[in-house]
Amino acid sequence: MLFNSFQFLIFFPIVVLIYFLLPHKYRWFELLVASCLFYCAFIPGYLLILIVTIFIDYFAGILIEESTDKRRKLFLTVSIISNLLLLGFFKYYNFFIDNLNFISQSLFNHQLQHLNIILPIGLSFHTFQAMSYVIEVYRGKQKAERNFGIYSLYILFFPQLVAGPIERPQNMLHQFYEKKSFDTHRLITGLQQIGWGLFKKVVVADQLNIYINSIYDRWEVNSGVTLIFATYCFAFQIYCDFSGYSDIAQGSAHILGFKLMDNFHLPYFSKSITEFWRRWHISLSTWLKDYLYISLGGNRSGKWNTYRNLLITMLLGGLWHGASWNFVIWGLLNGIYLSIEKMTGIKNHSQRYGKLLNVFFTFNLISLTWIFFRASSFHQAWGILKNILDVNDFWVLRIQDTGIFAGMIFGLVVLLLVEYLLLRKEGAQQYFSERPILQSCFWIAGLITLIVLFGVSEGDQFIYFQF
Amino acid sequence: MKKFWKFVTLVILLTSLTDWGLGTLFDHWYPKIKTGQTGGKINYYLNKTLVPSLVIVGNSRALYQVIPDSLHAQSFNLSHAGMSQVFQTGLLSILKDAHKMPSVILLHLEPEEFTFDDNGNDIQNLKYYYGKNKLVTQYISEISIFESSKYVFHLYRYNGRVFTFLKNLVQSTYLFKEYNGYEVIPATIKDSINTIYSANNVGDIKNENLNERQISYLLEFIRLCSESKTKVICFTSPLYRQPKRINLITSKLNSILKSKGVHYIDFIQNPIEGLQRNPSLWKDAYHLNHNGARIESSILGLQIKELL
Numbered sequence: 001m002l003f004n005s006f007q008f009l010i011f012f013p014i015v016v017l018i019y020f021l022l023p024h025k026y027r028w029f030e031l032l033v034a035s036c037l038f039y040c041a042f043i044p045g046y047l048l049i050l051i052v053t054i055f056i057d058y059f060a061g062i063l064i065e066e067s068t069d070k071r072r073k074l075f076l077t078v079s080i081i082s083n084l085l086l087l088g089f090f091k092y093y094n095f096f097i098d099n100l101n102f103i104s105q106s107l108f109n110h111q112l113q114h115l116n117i118i119l120p121i122g123l124s125f126h127t128f129q130a131m132s133y134v135i136e137v138y139r140g141k142q143k144a145e146r147n148f149g150i151y152s153l154y155i156l157f158f159p160q161l162v163a164g165p166i167e168r169p170q171n172m173l174h175q176f177y178e179k180k181s182f183d184t185h186r187l188i189t190g191l192q193q194i195g196w197g198l199f200k201k202v203v204v205a206d207q208l209n210i211y212i213n214s215i216y217d218r219w220e221v222n223s224g225v226t227l228i229f230a231t232y233c234f235a236f237q238i239y240c241d242f243s244g245y246s247d248i249a250q251g252s253a254h255i256l257g258f259k260l261m262d263n264f265h266l267p268y269f270s271k272s273i274t275e276f277w278r279r280w281h282i283s284l285s286t287w288l289k290d291y292l293y294i295s296l297g298g299n300r301s302g303k304w305n306t307y308r309n310l311l312i313t314m315l316l317g318g319l320w321h322g323a324s325w326n327f328v329i330w331g332l333l334n335g336i337y338l339s340i341e342k343m344t345g346i347k348n349h350s351q352r353y354g355k356l357l358n359v360f361f362t363f364n365l366i367s368l369t370w371i372f373f374r375a376s377s378f379h380q381a382w383g384i385l386k387n388i389l390d391v392n393d394f395w396v397l398r399i400q401d402t403g404i405f406a407g408m409i410f411g412l413v414v415l416l417l418v419e420y421l422l423l424r425k426e427g428a429q430q431y432f433s434e435r436p437i438l439q440s441c442f443w444i445a446g447l448i449t450l451i452v453l454f455g456v457s458e459g460d461q462f463i464y465f466q467f
Numbered sequence: 468m469k470k471f472w473k474f475v476t477l478v479i480l481l482t483s484l485t486d487w488g489l490g491t492l493f494d495h496w497y498p499k500i501k502t503g504q505t506g507g508k509i510n511y512y513l514n515k516t517l518v519p520s521l522v523i524v525g526n527s528r529a530l531y532q533v534i535p536d537s538l539h540a541q542s543f544n545l546s547h548a549g550m551s552q553v554f555q556t557g558l559l560s561i562l563k564d565a566h567k568m569p570s571v572i573l574l575h576l577e578p579e580e581f582t583f584d585d586n587g588n589d590i591q592n593l594k595y596y597y598g599k600n601k602l603v604t605q606y607i608s609e610i611s612i613f614e615s616s617k618y619v620f621h622l623y624r625y626n627g628r629v630f631t632f633l634k635n636l637v638q639s640t641y642l643f644k645e646y647n648g649y650e651v652i653p654a655t656i657k658d659s660i661n662t663i664y665s666a667n668n669v670g671d672i673k674n675e676n677l678n679e680r681q682i683s684y685l686l687e688f689i690r691l692c693s694e695s696k697t698k699v700i701c702f703t704s705p706l707y708r709q710p711k712r713i714n715l716i717t718s719k720l721n722s723i724l725k726s727k728g729v730h731y732i733d734f735i736q737n738p739i740e741g742l743q744r745n746p747s748l749w750k751d752a753y754h755l756n757h758n759g760a761r762i763e764s765s766i767l768g769l770q771i772k773e774l775l
């Protein structure tokens with residue numbers, strides 16, 4: 001079920017209503033059933049895969065807690081390997097076969113068959129969330145959850161089930177036990193955040209998507225400024241698509257009385273790549289830092305090992321996004337940026353030229369990586385890079401449909417004004433929670449009107465669902 | 468709970484007021500637009516005091532390729548780029564309601580479209596007529612079970628087209644008066660290269676089975692014409708490179724049209740001499756440029772003359 005669908009518009013109020021009407025002891029069960037229904041709305045069969053991982057990690061958590069020494073490590077390894085095997089099978093099997101075929105074709109003239117499977121929605125997210133649980137239990141920072149239903153809900157909780165934020169057990173599990181009562185102020189704050197998330201998705205991201213598709217799908221005949229502008233647009237599309245999803249997730253959870261972690265904090269206002277990764281997809285970057293970078297040794301074993309660890313972390317972070325060499329290159333580029341910043345001690349790219357230039361420089365470096373993220377193949381990404389540098393027709397900017405172009409520029413202007421002027425200092429939830437009721441009403445009515453007038457009603461699903 | 472109801476009431480009140488205020492303003496402006504694909508061309512046609520004898524409807528391959536003056540003294544090209552049969556049927560229903568039906572309608576059929584299993588989304592381009600025209604309202608409601616609920620907001624009729632609509636309002640002079648609705652694609656020196664390049668990307672037909680829903684739109688079109696005693700002639704423009712098996716689709720279309728007594732001029736089965744060997748007459752593999760359009764229109768004109 002998509003957040004930007006009518007189904008969700010009906011589903012969510014019913015869930016909220018039943019949740020607050022039920023006695024506290026039954027509420028977790030209602031949320032669990034609702035979450036299963038939410039997930040089944042995509043492909044019901046894939047719920048079984050989730051249940052398998054839930055079983056493995058639930059028992060692994062208990063066994064790790066009850067065991068000592070080597071057996072603890074054994075159960076942790078079994079749990080992590082089974083999670084990664086499942087992820088590897090569904091997400092990377094065909095990619096692996098592609099690469100194997102590339103080699104075997106040239107050596108033995110033999111091709112292996114692909115598997116005709118669809119990636120379960122949000123598999124990478126809930127696999128990482130499950131792994132976070134067993135690792136935290138192993139590290140002794142989290143007690144193993146004995147209630148199977150509550151543990152299942154930790155993985156299946158519908159607001160963050162398919163595209164995060166990738167939560168930590170310390171933040172979520174205790175919340176399922178806390179008694180929550182209906183709070184109008186929380187409802188108003190949550191609705192404002194949901195409205196803002198929807199605006200970012202259906203007005204900004206989906207309009208940008210139409211323009212970007214028209215340029216990237218015909219990249220061979222486009223060049224220079226057109227491709228640069230389309231890439232800038234993609235930077236905002238992916239931001240609005242994903243942070244819009246996170247806003248809706250946070251807002252929905254907030255109405256139910258749950259606090260999800262912040263996933264974005266105005267990343268394009270960053271003055272360096274290091275700062276960008278502290279503001280972009282925070283739940284993934286902290287996951288990678290805590291469980292991968294630090295496990296590899298972090299910055300504790302010399303500077304060259306630090307650079308190596310950064311490269312490995314970002315490379316695997318890239319691969320997490322998708323089974324394609326483009327994502328590997330995307331991750332590698334980010335790893336190289338971070339290593340260079342570490343090497344040179346850069347916190348801001350240039351103190352001399354002021355904040356604005358730093359922001360601009362960082363934005364361009366990140367936009368360069370988005371070419372690999374958006375392109376459908378390495379060949380396309382490379383072709384786009386070459387065409388950008390083509391001096392013929394460099395200054396030609398293709399507008400395509402004037403109505404869509406004007407609509408997306410309008411959406412971007414509203415986005416930047418609101419984020420810079422209103423949300424920069426406090427963050428969305430904090431800002432919305434402090435508004436007087438009349439102002440909140442104007443805000444929601446304004447957003448509804450903008451969504452009705454400019455929203456793309458047949459928009460695509462959220463980009464990050466495919467991960 | 469008092470705060471909750473106060474909040475709900477205020478949001479509904481503010482949203483309704485904005486919807487009503489802006490909706491009324493846009494409703495006042497909309498009929499004044501006389502140009503553009505977002506309704507202006509239809510307004511221009513509906514405001515014509517003299518109804519043309521012959522009207523051409525279809526997609527871009529009718530809009531850019533059929534010159535009305537080559538067909539009949541009083542004809543008008545009411546084609547809209549990118550629009551499939553559901554749009555054409557909805558449009559015809561609007562003309563019928565406005566008593567602006569011509570004596571003859573020349574309907575362009577895009578064969579491959581009749582095999583698509585889509586939900587008739589192109590009718591959304593006539594969303595201004597939701598609630599005003601019965602058939603348009605019905606087709607929009609059929610898109611999905613939730614589609615009608617979007618029209619709770621009066622403003623939804625202008626969804627996605629506000630800026631185009633305002634731009635066309637400011638420069639609301641009909642741009643293509645000279646050609647009676649036909650839009651010119653001037654020939655350029657790059658045309659041959661573009662055509663050969665895009666011809667390489669022409670894929671094969673994946674499915675030659677006609678889709679029932681698409682055919683029902685066509686049959687409804689014919690029914691509306693017969694109700695208004697308007698003669699309908701169907702045609703399909705030529706292609707620079709024909710996808711394999713496309714002729715199977717036009718044959719099926721031909722038998723359906725034959726059973727309804729409608730004549731079908733099929734330039735796929737009966738290509739126009741010389742067009743397919745000359746890439747300089749095309750803009751790309753699907754569209755003729757102005758030079759090519761002149762050839763197609765003159766041949767189409769000759770064939771129609773025999774039928775009228």
